[in-house]
Amino acid sequence: MSGLQPAVAWHDARGSVVDARVLALLAALERHATLKAAAEELDLSYRGAWGMLLDAGRAAGAQLAEMQRGRGARLTRFGAQLLRNDEALKRAMQPLRERFQVRPPATPAHAPLRVAASHDPLLAEFCERFAVPAGLVGEVAFRGSEESLALFSRGAVELAGFHIEEGDLRRYVRAGRDSLVRFAERDQGLMVARGNPKRLAGLADVARRHSRFVNRQRGSGTRRHVDRLLADAGIAPEDLRGYATEEHTHLAVAATVATGRADAGFGVRAAAVQFGLDFIPVLREQYWLAVRTRTLASAVGERLREALAGKPLARIARKFPGYDLRHSGEVLGAEAPA
Secondary structure, eight states: OOSBOOOOOOBOTTOOBOOHHHHHHHHHHHHHSSHHHHHHHTTOOHHHHHHHHHHHHHHHTSOSEEEETTTEEEEOHHHHHHHHHHHHHHHHHHHHHHHHOBOOOOOOSSOOEEEEEOOOHHHHHHIIIIITTTTSEEEEEEOOHHHHHHHHHHTSOSEEEEOOOHHHHTTTOOBTTEEEEEEEEEEEEEEEOTTOTTOOOSHHHHHHTTOOEEEEOTTSHHHHHHHHHHHHTTOOGGGSTTTTOEESSHHHHHHHHHTTSOSEEEEEHHHHHHTTOEEEEEEEEEEEEEEEHHHHTSHHHHHHHHHHHSHHHHHHHTTOTTEEOTTTTOEEETTOOO
């Protein structure tokens, strides 16, 4: 059994601890009645065993064993009393040994899953309040969708959170090897100051009125949304004032708008609400988790999926507007995101 347990120890008048082998030697000597046989049982030399008894006797102030010419060796009355008391103390100590033993922390049956994910406020809270304390995942590294999937593809992480389109996904996940789990559907749109003083209804208004914009970093799924919306509206990136101004999370974008350093940003509704901003919805998207199929079939994978589909995620999501959990925890093959 691993850990530490209390034990009986004998001290001489100066406080020095008597070698525990002395008690074992006394017990062996009582069984064999010859010092040679007792020493052999304990894998000691005859000279070493005799010296040990002499040293202990001098420290105790009384001889523990005596040699008898032609009759071997035997314990003295003092030595026998020491042995009997030691045995009695050990019996009495047994319940206390079990009560006061110190066990090492339990080793988890699995290592927490390493996670890289595109930033999402609900995922961050779910991990912090449930998945990390439950030992399901370690700390989450929030990166762009593409970088997170690239790390997953290389095996550097076991779980990747993302929201990119199907065509891009094919570079990173493999049918059979990987599975996709629905995390949540979420609203994305324009975040503007309370009351929307600039009267902005979309990115076209931001560009036309030369309003200050704060963007997400290159490689993030939200940045891809911005680029696609600009292309659909026939707006060149350089015509969007602040296109090159980047932040790495939805909350950082919302904070930039809330502090007046930008007039608008693009992100999830929950971030806008947290910073008291107005939100103009533009699209609803599915946020996914990529995981190895064998990992999903393990005990930790099953517990994680149950938490996504059940009460743990639902309870946390109550304070996060803009999410739909009706399909959370559903598993699809890597070949069929929808």
